[in-house]
Amino acid sequence: MPEPTCFENTPELWRASWPRLAVDTHKYRRGHVAVFSGGLASTGAARLAARASARIGAGAVTVLSPPDAILVHAVHLTSIMLRKTETVADACAFIRDRKVRAAVLGPGFGDDPKIYALVPALLDRRRSGEEFHGLVLDADGLTAFEDNPDALFQAAEKKGANALVLTPHEGEFHRLFPAIAEDTGLSKLDKVRAAARSANAIVVYKGPDTVIAAPDGRVAINMNGTPLLATAGSGDVLAGMAAGLIAQGMPAFEGAAAAVWLHADAARRFGQGLIAEDLPGMLPEVLRALAKE
Numbered sequence: 601m602p603e604p605t606c607f608e609n610t611p612e613l614w615r616a617s618w619p620r621l622a623v624d625t626h627k628y629r630r631g632h633v634a635v636f637s638g639g640l641a642s643t644g645a646a647r648l649a650a651r652a653s654a655r656i657g658a659g660a661v662t663v664l665s666p667p668d669a670i671l672v673h674a675v676h677l678t679s680i681m682l683r684k685t686e687t688v689a690d691a692c693a694f695i696r697d698r699k700v701r702a703a704v705l706g707p708g709f710g711d712d713p714k715i716y717a718l719v720p721a722l723l724d725r726r727r728s729g730e731e732f733h734g735l736v737l738d739a740d741g742l743t744a745f746e747d748n749p750d751a752l753f754q755a756a757e758k759k760g761a762n763a764l765v766l767t768p769h770e771g772e773f774h775r776l777f778p779a780i781a782e783d784t785g786l787s788k789l790d791k792v793r794a795a796a797r798s799a800n801a802i803v804v805y806k807g808p809d810t811v812i813a814a815p816d817g818r819v820a821i822n823m824n825g826t827p828l829l830a831t832a833g834s835g836d837v838l839a840g841m842a843a844g845l846i847a848q849g850m851p852a853f854e855g856a857a858a859a860v861w862l863h864a865d866a867a868r869r870f871g872q873g874l875i876a877e878d879l880p881g882m883l884p885e886v887l888r889a890l891a892k893e
């Protein structure tokens with residue numbers, strides 16, 4: 601009998617790959633995440649993602665900031681580290697030397713053309729180093745490729761490329777996959793499966809019914825979503841959670857699916873009045889409940 605490829609996204613789908621804490625671990629072994637920040641006027645999104653990576657269990661998180669935004673991050677960050685990064689070479693050297701395992705690129709990043717060199721470099725294992733597992737590309741990181749999505753998809757297709765996770769909302773999905781998005785004969789599930797195949801990436805097609813797909817045809821439909829998540833910055837938190845789980849060793853599909861479920865669980869537990877800042881702080885309760893199940 602063929603293996604099933606379509607699943608409901610519940611903890612049973614990813615529990616087997618859930619990170620376990622070794623007694624002799626240390627912060628970098630536990631998983632280091634780098635979050636790229638935009639410039640001075642748009643730094644909050646990177647901090648939301650960074651805090652989410654830390655709360656989901658990454659042992660170390662560093663915000664990579666352009667020089668103009670260093671001061672504003674410095675006054676906001678405490679346990680999360682900060683590094684001035686100007687060029688693609690700076691970023692790759694940091695990721696290699698400090699054994700970064702996953703990165704978030706896009707939240708609040710703006711339209712810096714450096715992204716066209718940065719993304720292929722982060723997907724290229726020779727530039728990112730052997731420890732690096734995956735890149736979560738979100739928000740402006742997706743919109744940047746709307747005129748030439750093939751440049752992104754080809755970088756992810758190269759032999760031995762690092763894992764790529766794309767987290768589009770409906771508008772971003774249309775920008776990146778216009779032909780698939782406009783095909784009225786396809787369901788959302790068909791669309792995200794086709795998108796993952798053509799992008800050589802895990803695709804998290806967000807919305808009330810988020811669907812996560814892998815290039816090999818696996819899809820997970822998320823059922824615990826809540827409209828409480830329709831608040832600015834909640835997608836930035838999700839991107840940070842996915843990177844935090846990938847940095848701790850979860851495969852990209854399982855890490856992305858787990859992040860989607862836990863993100864919604866955090867929102868449900870918080871309830872009315874939720875803003876994106878509240879989500880990372882709910883994760884200890886979410887993780888405790890998960891451990892008891």
Ligand SMILES: NC(=O)C1=CN([C@@H]2O[C@H](COP(=O)(O)OP(=O)(O)OC[C@H]3O[C@@H](n4cnc5c(N)ncnc54)[C@H](OP(=O)(O)O)[C@@H]3O)[C@@H](O)[C@H]2O)[C@@H](O)CC1
Nearest residue numbers: 643644645706707708709710739740769770771832833836
């Ligand atoms: N605290 C911070 O620092 C925060 C910083 N942020 C950062 O700001 C940057 C730009 O973010 P953004 O919100 O302006 O861009 P984007 O989401 O593309 O919206 C543009 C247009 O897309 C459309 N649209 C279609 N479907 C949609 C959908 N499902 N959900 C939403 N929109 C949808 C819709 O147009 P409509 O279809 O309604 O005409 C909408 O007007 C980005 O880097 C982000 O990370 C935010 O994360 C917030 C917190």
Ligand SMILES: Nc1ncnc2c1ncn2[C@@H]1O[C@H](COP(=O)(O)OP(=O)(O)O)[C@@H](O)[C@H]1O
Nearest residue numbers: 806807808825826827829830832833834835836
């Ligand atoms: N009506 C809804 N029901 C359930 N989840 C929603 C709803 N609206 C938005 N979300 C979730 O909220 C998050 C919003 O992400 P995104 O649109 O990227 O926001 P932002 O860019 O402000 O961070 C996604 O995880 C999405 O699935």
